[in-house]
Amino acid sequence: MHRPSILRTLVCLVVLGSTASMLAAPPGPVDWVNPLIGTASGKIGYGGTMPFVTPPFGMTDWTPQTRQNKISVVSYNYDDKTISGFIGTHQPAIWMGDYGYVTLMPEIGDLKTTPDERKLPFTHADEIAHPDFYSVRMDAGGGKQIRSEMTATERCSYMRFTFPANTPSRILIEASRAGHAGSVHVDAANHEITGYNPDRMDAHLGPAALKNFKGYFVVQFRQAFQKANTYGMDDAQASHARGAYAGFAPSTGKQVIELRVGTSFISIEQARENLKKEIPEWNFEAVRQALRDKWQAKLDRIGLQGASDEERGTVYTAAYHALLYPRIFSEYGRYYSAFDDTVHQGESYTAYSIWDTFRAENSLLTLLAPERVDGMITALLQNYREGGWMPKWPNPGYTNIMIGTHADSLVAEAIRKGFHGFDRDLAWKAVYKDAMTPPDGDTTRRWADREPHTPYEARGGLTYYKELGYIPTDKTAEASSRTLEDSYDDWCVAQVAKALGKEKDYQFFLHRSLNDRHLYNPADGLMRGKTSDGKWAAADAGWTEGTAWVYTWAPLHDEAGILELMGGDAAYNAKLDQHFAGGHNVHSNEPSHHYGYLYDFSGEPWKTQAKVREIALAEYAGQPVGLDGDDDCGQMSAWYLFTAFGIYPVNPASGDYMIGSPMFSRMSLRLANGKQFTVIADHNSSANVYIQSATLNGKPLTKPVIRYEDIMAGSTLHFVMGPETSHWAANWRAQAIQ
Known part of the structure; x- marks a missing residue:
């Protein structure tokens, strides 16, 4: 399915009754975004995405609910045929849980409170999905239809439901599901239903019991209720879902019910205040236009020429996905902290999938949303102050998912790129603790993946890492991957020390960042774990979501060193050839994301040029099934965007961007x-993937790398492309850490 043209989009809007004011809006990049990309399973894979209506970095995302979400299941799946609600969700990825969510559903006929009872059929032909607007017609039976429309602000949603004539209508509000003691209250005099949901689906993963955590909501109706009541509230054990409904008298013509929903993690009063600030008037079109303008302002910074309609949709949808996370978690100068269960003054963010996003997503945000970076780093430092550590995957508190302390990379990258709006001394304390303080019970726990009710994991196995120079597979789970990723984090800590003038610490951590080399096994030319007695472990021991093939090149800071260990260019390239030929490059998972770019380090950049084009073609498309692997809070999408530009941050904290093969004739990024x-690529095509020559600001570029400063200076990177390999940049080599 190709992305519809702008003309077809506008025609669809007319058919489905969009307003004249929206039709008058000039077309732009937002019109090319297809939020359904990644929502279906098929030949390419499954992206686990949802068609969110929300602004960039919105606190609450709004999506139709075709299935009950939970850990490993998201609310919307393109292959489903029914809708059971419209949910304000905070679930950031398929393998994370939701928290503090609220669900609404229009109904006619008898009261139906369970998802199976209330679900209604729909078809994609009756569905419109844009970042600023979602609309669908559902079959309510007996030849009757209900139309649902949504738009949103940062913390709120505006919904509009159109019911058939001469039919009593109802809006159901589900505050919480079975087993969760949520609450709901009806205030008919003020046309308002309020409540809260205390559910945190992944509460079992973190160390903290958050007694004060609640997702609060306020639902305000434009029309007066004919009848309103609660349901499930008399069940003390909360074995039934708890919620409320508002009923409305039938109308002789189609009846339009409008409502606005405010959400908060502070209080019902704050949810009401959020509504007052963000949706002060009953004007659906104005709210939608404001949301469209926010997306347009961001997406319009990316210029694109030489792309097909489908490719254009893939590019701008990737940008949309990348601009969703991390999400804002503060409310006009205050925020609830899931790290000490208290409300604080300040700005906060959550949903950092750092093990994934430190690789490219965060680097993209330094270019596309630099105004957010200081606040995002500050939020991590606040988490450190409130909970004792910077988190690795806050949702919204500690979850102990994945390995390493890659917040160190985010801090190092922000400092390397000159961001100053956060406390650098506090940042040093945070990264130093990551690098030097083992977690509680470090030598008595295995730190298994997603082990429930553990203390914060930090760098599990750090005790052994400090003693032995590696983490032994017989003592700590995922030890081999941890050793390699901790080595990179040590390099990042070294960079922070250097920037702050801590020369002794810089030298110490720079030297310790070479611990990755302790796992290189010359017998098979791959990294391999070791046991506590210094012996080689089994080849498959100690890896995180991968194998030795996936992790051998994982030390992002030490590719030149790995090349030396392997015996030089020829051996390094031959091993990479084996990696790809053997099917070891699994792009749907992040440890493989930089592998296509590694030939840049070893004198065969033309192989990088061909490989990254090949990966992009195989793993991405402008279709519901156009994303392989969970998008992981924008990382998959960020890889595609960088690759489309022809550059990629193999070591994101270095400020270097390796050269790939630009995918279009011209791309541009308007900087803050x-x-x-x-980036200009003359003679670019699907066949002309090889760089014949390159200039940077008119001067010959003879190495396959540019720097952050080159981008920020507003440079022009000009390539001449061709169908044959060339020896452009073949003589460049990176310097190994000594």
Whole structure:
């Protein structure tokens, strides 16, 4: 299915009754976004995405609910045929849980409270999905239809439901599901239903019991109720879902019920205040236009020429996905902290999938949303102050998912790129603790993946890492991967120390960042785990979601060192050839994301040029099934965007961007400093993937790398492409850490 053209989009809007004011809006990049990309399973894979209506980094996302979400299941799946609600969700990824959510559903006929009872059939032909607007017609039976429309603000939603004539209508509000003691209250005099949901689906993963956690909501109706009541509230054990409904008298014509929903993690009063600030008037079109303008302002910074309609949709949808996370978690100067269960003054963010996003997503945000970076780093440092550590995967508190302390990379990258709006001394204390303080019970726990009710994991096995120079597979789970990723984090801590003038610490951590080399096994030319007695472990021992093939090149900071260990260019390239030929490169999972770019380090950049084009073609498309692997809070999408530009941050904290093969004839990025970074690729095509020559600002570029400063200066990177390999940049080599 190709992404519809702008003309077809506008026609669809007319058919489905969009307003004249929206039709008058000039087309732009937002029109190319297809939020359904990644929502279906098929030949490419399954992206686990949802068609969110929300602004960039919105606190609450709004989506139709075709299935009950939980850990490993998201609310919307393209292959489903029915809708059971419209949910304000905070679930950031398929393998994470939701928390503090609220669900609404229009109904006619008898009261139906369970998802199976209330679900209604729909078809994709009756569905419109845009970042600023979602609409669907559902079959309510007996030849009757209910139309549902949604738009949103940062913390709120505006919904509009159109019911058939001469039919009593009802809006159901589900505050919480079975087993969770949520609460709901009806205030008919003020046309308002309020409540809260205390559910945190992944509460078992973190160390903290959050007694004060609740997701609060306020639902305000434009029309007066004919009848309203609660349900499930008399069940003390909460074995039934708890919620409320508002009923409305029938109308001789189609009846339109409008409502607005405010959400908060502070209080019902704050949810009401959020509504007052964000949706002060009953004007659906104005709210939608404001949301459209926010997306347009961001997406319009990316210029694109030489792309097909489908490719254009893939590019701008990737940007949409990348601009969703991390999400804002503060409410006009205050925020609830899931790290000490208290409300604080300040700005906060959550949903950092850092093990995934430190690789490219965070680097993209430094270019596409630099105004957010200081606040995002500050939020991590606040988490450190409130809970004792920077988190690795807050949702919204500690979850102990994945390995390493890659917040160290985010801090190092922000400092390397000159961001100053956070406390650098506090940042040093946070990264130093990550690197030097083992977690509680470090030598008595295995730190198994998603082990429930453990203390914060930090760098599990750090005790052994400090003593032996590696983490032994017989003592700590995922030890081999941990050793390699901790080595990279040590390099990042070294960079923070250097920037702050801590020369002794810089040298210490720089030297310790070479611990990755302790796992190199010359017998098979791959990394391999070791046991506590210094012996080689089994080849498959100690890896995280991968194998030795996936992790051998994992030390992002030490590719030149790995090349030396392997015996030079020829051996390094031959091993990479084996990696790809053997099917070891699993792009749907993040440890493989930089592998296509590694030939840049070893004198065969033309192989990088062909490989990254091949991966992009195989793993991405402008279709519901157009994303392989969970998008992981924008990381999959960020990889595609960088690759489309022809660059990629193999070591994100270094400020270096390795050269790949630009996918289009011209791409540009309008920077926050008013300048523009431009990539031009003459003679570009699906066959002309090889760089014949390159210039940077008119001067010959003879190495396959540019720097952050080159981008921020508003440079022009100009390539001449061709169908044959060339020896452009074949003589460049990176310096190994000594």
